[in-house]
Amino acid sequence: MEIHNLSKQNSILNSFLSELRDVNIQRDAMRFRRNIERVGEILAYEMSKSLNYRSENTQTPLGTSSAKLPQNEIVLCSILRAGIPLHNGLLNYFDRAENAFISAYRQHKENPETFEIVVEYLACPSLENKTLILADPMLATGQSMVATFEALKAFGTPKDIHLISVIGAKPGVNFVKKHFGKHTKLWIGTIDDKLNEKGYIIPGLGDAGDLAFGEKLQH
Template sequence: MHIHNISKENSILNTFISEIRNKEIQKDSMRFRRNIERIGEILGYEMSKVLSYKTKDVATPLGTAQINLPINDIVLCSVLRAGVPLHNGLLNYFDTAENAFISAYRHHKHSPESFEIIVEYLACPNLENKTLILADPMLATGQSMVATFEALKPFGKPKEIHLISVIGAQEGIDFVNKHFDNNVHLWVATIDDTLNEKGYIVPGLGDAGDLAFGEKLQQ
């Protein structure tokens, strides 16, 4: 798997990452959502550099310009609910993409430290020979990314696969790396070293879904 850690080079991306981590700034849920969206835009821009392009003629009022334009048939799939702002950011740049949505959550059977990933909802177009972008803002253990991809397999075999995350834990990245082919790309805004005993990224930022949309009821 090709791993692209965008934070290795200094850019305005660092400002948005600092704000989503900051425990005071992240209290503003609207700003949190917008920062995730902007990070999605930056990750989408970086990802666009490896897509396939074809030179096309574009008529202007004064003549014709030749421009290299992307030709990939893209399907953008985000993991609900935390993935919605990230999805919107990517869709701002890939505005002709088809869209898919999938739910995935941690089901704790016996203790807070052990869980399985449950997928209950999935809406997806045909993926055969297309470019799949699978977006999940927090790549913690990596189990959600793998489980959602497994759930997408009945919809066809993509030609290309790009995974998009805002913050990834090294352990989760290693787990995902074992389950995806060598030609898959992972685009991540920044990488943290540690998971705590409950499988949350440290220092991370907390629960991205709660910060974006409010705390959920626990069943």
């Protein structure tokens, strides 16, 4: 798997990531969502450089202009609910993409520190020979990303796969690396070192879904 860690470069992305982590700024849910969206836009821009391009002509009022335009048929799949702001940021740039949505959540058993990933809702177009973008803002254990991809296999074989995350942890990155092929590309804002005993990224930013949309009741 090819890994593109954007935090290794100096860019405005680091400002958005810093605000996402800040416990004081996190109190503003609208700003939190917008920062996730802006990170998604930056990741989309960087990812767009790897697409396939072809020269096409555009008629202007005064003549003809030629430009290289992307040719990929993109399907953008986000994991609900935390993935919605990230999905919006990606869709701002890949506005002609088809869209898929899937719910994948941690179901805890008797031991609150252990869990399995449960997939319940899935809506997806054909993936056959298309470019799949699989987006999840927090790449913690990596289990949600892998479980989602397994569920998507019924919809066809994509030509290429791009994974998009805002913040990840090294264990999660290593986990998905084992389950995705060498031609898969990961585009990520930054990678933290570790997970805590409950599988949350340290230092991370907390629960992205709760921060974006409010705390949820456990069932």
